[in-house]
Amino acid sequence: MKVKRYKKVNKNLRFFINNYGFRQPYQILTDGTFCYSALNNKINIADNIPRYLHGEIKVLTTQCAIIEMENLGSKLNGALKILKQYGVHKCGHEGKPISAAKCFLKMLGNSNENHYVIATQDRDLQNKVRTIPGVPLLYLHLKTPVLEKPSDVSLNDAKKKISILGESEKRELEELKKQSHIDDKPKRRKRKGPNPLSCKKKKSKPTINNPITKKEPVEKSKRKRIKIPKHVREMLLKTNEEK
Template sequence: MRAKRSKKYRKLMHQYELTFGFREAYQVLVDSNFLRATDQFKMELIPALERTVQGKVKPLLTKCSLAAIMAAQPINPKTEKPYRPLFLPPPTELPLRHCSHNADSTPIDEIECLLSLLSPSSDVKKNKEHYILATAEPILRKTNPNEPKRKWKTEDDRKEEEAMRRSKTLRTSARSIPGVPIIYVKRSVMVLEPMSNPSEMIREGHERGKFRAGLDVEPPLGKRKRDGEEDDEESDEEPKKKRGPKVKGPNPLSVKKAKKRPDAPAPKKKAATVEAEGDDAAPKPKRKRRHNKGVHWEVEDAAESQPAEVDA
């Protein structure tokens, strides 16, 4: 698959996810014409579907579609049952979707069965189970170009015209249901149809609703008011200063840690001998210490110690 086409399909499935709630793995309802077309063009069922929807898929086959496939097969004379066609994958790859349209669970028309699963309610058309429809145009008989054209239609021609009409009816009815992606095979290419008009209208309404919801909500301006606060208090508040650019520094993990120095022992203080009388008591004045001032101070002290001479 080309990159441009795959990007387009991815965007389309994303729109289905946002608007209608599609999720992986996508449930794909396949019909009998789709299985015949994939077998004719030698496509692998699950990988081809995953490339188309750009995600994981879970293909399903209804009981009514299986009954329509087996009704067109020849009957085995030994078992008196129809042969299993080669284009029908095994149940491990294509599980059966049990659908009960009546009390005895007898199969009904394939197109009616698929449409009833896509939109169970006839009043409100809605794809509740998020199914994807996979269909294809019926395979026509190979005609000889040298053969002259007939003026009348044979029984095979009428069957082919009826099959083409039913295939177009299925796709037209599925487009009228909002939120139904349609995959079809045409000329050995698996194509994902763009959104139908009902789906596009719902998608536009959904986007418009989100836009209106965004306009209706008032953005919070400033702090939320508390009980008893006035508008004047908020107006008096000074605006916060903007912080400057953060100063860049070295990485703290790469910086070498500084060594801790041993703390010096603090000097011991003498206990106070005088108790303070109340809080108004004056602090005790510091006592001045007398230091040794040299030898001449010793001489003066000795002279003062001798008795003084008495004058005659």
Template sequence: MKITRQKHAKKHVGFYKYNFQVREPFQVLLDGTFCQAALRNKIQIREQLPGYLGGATQLCTTRCVLKELESLGKELYGAKLIAQRFQVRHCSHFEDPDQDLAKKVKKKPGVPLLFIIQNTIVLDKPSPKSLAFVQAVQANQLVPEHQKQSLKQLKEKEGLGKEEKEKRKRKRVGGPNPLSCLKKKKKVQETKQPPAAKKKRKRKRSRAKPQPVQQCAEA
């Protein structure tokens, strides 16, 4: 069951990340009912919430929550001590504590809602308002502000890309390069022949032919 709840939480968190740009740290507003349920079920909110949501959290409450817990007396004194540990945010309805916070949250698209059920923190599935808003966006009836900025940045990038392409085209316009018109010279392969070996001429010495010796006959 624990693995199944974590899968559902991961799926719901992904829904809000993709469609409403919910990013870490996740800002979690705690009311008196949540703090009282955490105290009763011995849940460590600061330690367990980041692991359940899969990211860093920033816990806070409001002055109207503290005033409501104070007005309820000793029964919720422990819940008040828990709420006082977190950052206190200013709210415009301090004089009139909000009794139906969960109902008002569901009427506003893009706001996740957490409960404590059976000793476990549970992230509620997206409200009908959130689903309807996403369907309207997909039907091009509404465009969220963050998507408008993304589209604007994309158009600017495309415009810069077009300008660069036009500049390149302008540079290419003109006459052909005169050097490119020249015919390539054929390479003449010169066959180098090794120089003829010089023949050494040997001079032949002419030997004197022996002449016959004439013997003088003695008279």
């Protein structure tokens, strides 16, 4: 895997490790659409995903997801076979199966307490998963697995938590936001000149561009985060399709 791509995966994964307590083996809650796509693209989930995430995984599904695939007919037998290999987590719908999407959302609840990573190609489910904080989303882009960057809901939620946490986590979140272009804060303080306090010791070094001084306004002002508009999200989805 290319180093650049690994860094990106690692960064996204670390967000969930640091802010939501994800640990190995990562629990990959998988539906039939993901298996179907894996089969079509000749991806071996148990082989490729751990390599991609650089960590151990446990692939899981639910009875509802299996029954849904069974009901879709013999065309999906291959994918069904793959899905049936995985551990079946109790979802509480035994005897009264619901759709895989609804089932997974129930499994996630409001806060994804069990630290599931959702693996699905179902666009609708993906969109809903993005509205729950702390849920990593995994999908296949042809032959390439993609662990999506944290949704803005996750970023905002983590920021709230971080406001009572340490400085290092704060910096990490800022960096993630810069990456995802959420932080549209105009650059301020540039013309104010160096911080007089930090200049006393080292007069020779100007501190105008010191990244530390730039970060100061963030903790002072409790700005309301701007939600990414719906059309942007749709655009992102479209980009995926085009690729």
